[in-house]
Amino acid sequence: MADENTQEFWNWQETNWASPDINWENGRYITVGIDVGSVSSQAVVMVDGEMFAYGNMRTGSNSPDSARNALRFALEKTSLTADKIHYLIGTGYGRVNVPMADRTVTEIACHAKGANFFYGPTVRTVLDVGGQDIKVIRCDEKGKVTNFLMNDKCAAGTGRGMEVFSDLLSVPIGDVGRRSFEVDGEPPPVSSTCVVYAKSEATGLLRKGLSTNEVLAAYCSAMANRIYSLLERVGVEPEFAITGGMAKNRGVIGRLTRKLGLEPLKTKWDTQLAGAAGAALFGYALSRQGKGRK
Amino acid sequence: MITAGIDCGAKNTKTVILKDGRIVGRGMVLTGFVQAAAVNESLQIALKDAGINECDLERIGGTGSGANAIAEANFRVNDIKAIVTAAHFFFPHSRTVVDVGAEESRAVKCDENGAVVDFAINEKCAAGAGAFIEAMGRALETPLEQMGNLALSSDNPIPMNAQCAIFAESEVVGLIHAKVEKRDICRAILDAMASRIVSMIRRIGVNPDIVILGGVACNPGFVTALKRDLSLDSVYVPELPEYGAAVGAAVIAAAEAK
Numbered sequence: 001m002a003d004e005n006t007q008e009f010w011n012w013q014e015t016n017w018a019s020p021d022i023n024w025e026n027g028r029y030i031t032v033g034i035d036v037g038s039v040s041s042q043a044v045v046m047v048d049g050e051m052f053a054y055g056n057m058r059t060g061s062n063s064p065d066s067a068r069n070a071l072r073f074a075l076e077k078t079s080l081t082a083d084k085i086h087y088l089i090g091t092g093y094g095r096v097n098v099p100m101a102d103r104t105v106t107e108i109a110c111h112a113k114g115a116n117f118f119y120g121p122t123v124r125t126v127l128d129v130g131g132q133d134i135k136v137i138r139c140d141e142k143g144k145v146t147n148f149l150m151n152d153k154c155a156a157g158t159g160r161g162m163e164v165f166s167d168l169l170s171v172p173i174g175d176v177g178r179r180s181f182e183v184d185g186e187p188p189p190v191s192s193t194c195v196v197y198a199k200s201e202a203t204g205l206l207r208k209g210l211s212t213n214e215v216l217a218a219y220c221s222a223m224a225n226r227i228y229s230l231l232e233r234v235g236v237e238p239e240f241a242i243t244g245g246m247a248k249n250r251g252v253i254g255r256l257t258r259k260l261g262l263e264p265l266k267t268k269w270d271t272q273l274a275g276a277a278g279a280a281l282f283g284y285a286l287s288r289q290g291k292g293r294k
Numbered sequence: 295m296i297t298a299g300i301d302c303g304a305k306n307t308k309t310v311i312l313k314d315g316r317i318v319g320r321g322m323v324l325t326g327f328v329q330a331a332a333v334n335e336s337l338q339i340a341l342k343d344a345g346i347n348e349c350d351l352e353r354i355g356g357t358g359s360g361a362n363a364i365a366e367a368n369f370r371v372n373d374i375k376a377i378v379t380a381a382h383f384f385f386p387h388s389r390t391v392v393d394v395g396a397e398e399s400r401a402v403k404c405d406e407n408g409a410v411v412d413f414a415i416n417e418k419c420a421a422g423a424g425a426f427i428e429a430m431g432r433a434l435e436t437p438l439e440q441m442g443n444l445a446l447s448s449d450n451p452i453p454m455n456a457q458c459a460i461f462a463e464s465e466v467v468g469l470i471h472a473k474v475e476k477r478d479i480c481r482a483i484l485d486a487m488a489s490r491i492v493s494m495i496r497r498i499g500v501n502p503d504i505v506i507l508g509g510v511a512c513n514p515g516f517v518t519a520l521k522r523d524l525s526l527d528s529v530y531v532p533e534l535p536e537y538g539a540a541v542g543a544a545v546i547a548a549a550e551a552k
Contacts, residue, residue: 194421196420196426196429
């Protein structure tokens with residue numbers, strides 16, 4: 001049995017995958033996107049613009065190592081070796097520290113491109129809720145960015161804020177969404193914006209007799225409100241898609257879409273991969289244009 | 295004439311007993327969950343400290359975020375008025391009063407009579423309040439009392455990039471892993487804190503002399519960082535700055551009783 005005191009409630013499962021249908025040896029261009037985020041790092045390997053393999057893991061204290069580890073993890077289930085890669089693009093918060101990158105592209109551009117690929121060309125608004133920031137990106141039918149807004153100053157509404165709560169309430173982060181709906185009636189949202197104060201507020205709510213699930217509901221709803229106010233500032237044009245880790249938390253997303261009155265598009269892919277997939281697609285486009293490495 | 299001022303704050307509840315314009319007793323307890331109990335406890339400690347009976351108090355003024363829980367108070371005064379009054383009580387020449395508490399911070403501009411001209415408050419974000427230093431102290435495993443002097447012993451300024459207390463905590467852990475000296479990290483924390491308070495002061499205009507009140511003013515590293523950031527020497531801290539708002543309430547009580 002896991003020790004209550006050492007269990008890392010905020011931690012999530014690291015995953016990797018390789019396509020059983022694609023033989024990389026038949027491909028013309030093998031391109032890789034590595035997204036080194038503040039909390040998670042992903043490597044996506046594409047063969048001629050099609051998903052071939054990926055690895056998704058926690059970012060370590062050192063960005064170059066995180067990039068290398070993510071790539072190794074992605075290639076683990078394939079027979080592909082790193083020297084066969086035609087083009088590698090680094091993106092994300094730690095993109096300047098991806099040592100093998102031929103080029104870097106901002107994560108804003110990559111998320112728009114990745115969302116266009118994951119959700120189709122009808123996507124006009126992409127919400128990316130990552131570990132330490134929230135971005136609202138407007139894009140055209142080619143996945144090109146037309147406008148964006150970002151909060152990277154404050155933990156409120158980001159994945160990190162949710163991690164703090166899952167730790168505080170000893171609820172594994174993957175269970176937060178489900179449990180937040182196991183309540184009788186929706187409690188009022190946590191009123192503090194700052195995560196530090198929201199923590200004290202939550203402790204107060206528990207003392208007042210609210211159940212853990214009710215406090216989760218109150219926080220998910222506060223987070224949904226926070227994200228909603230950012231979306232409102234840019235304006236949401238359908239179709240609407242959500243990328244990043246928070247897209248998996250239906251406690252927040254369910255409440256957000258109810259407020260928006262708009263269902264987000266669905267994808268079979270892991271939403272955390274959008275940035276890295278976008279980067280790999282940029283690599284593919286550059287390879288086809290015969291653009292040299294930089 | 296004997297009056298009392300009670301400041302029920304987010305973290306601590308403080309009581310000051312004022313007799314003929316002099317502070318004769320004081321008491322401070324953690325506010326905890328039951329504010330009313332903390333209020334009474336701090337009052338009893340202050341009365342004992344002063345050697346005065348509760349029935350000798352002519353008037354009691356209440357202030358702070360928990361002012362409504364002060365049943366003993368004859369009247370309540372808002373924290374802005376309380377700190378300006380206290381600043382003028384200690385330093386009649388003050389024109390700007392800064393109060394940095396556990397969960398809120400305020401900067402107030404006042405005239406020569408101690409009347410409020412303008413003010414700015416931060417009550418939304420822990421990055422500009424004592425809670426920030428506390429959280430960093432936890433990450434650094436350093437008691438708050440030591441942080442100030444450690445910071446003063448550092449001559450190596452390093453920037454903190456994170457604004458948010460939650461992100462800054464990760465940054466501090468990163469600095470520890472990068473083997474940055476503890477005193478340099480302490481300085482970085484207090485410098486960052488000071489720069490946020492300074493930007494709040496700038497919103498109302500830097501108007502010397504500046505008086506700093508609130509628990510964070512007990513931290514000499516913070517006060518030095520603030521002076522450095524403002525490039526100003528005329529920054530004054532009274533003895534026991536954490537009692538600031540309580541002193542203000544007691545002074546107003548005395549003025550009302552006259």
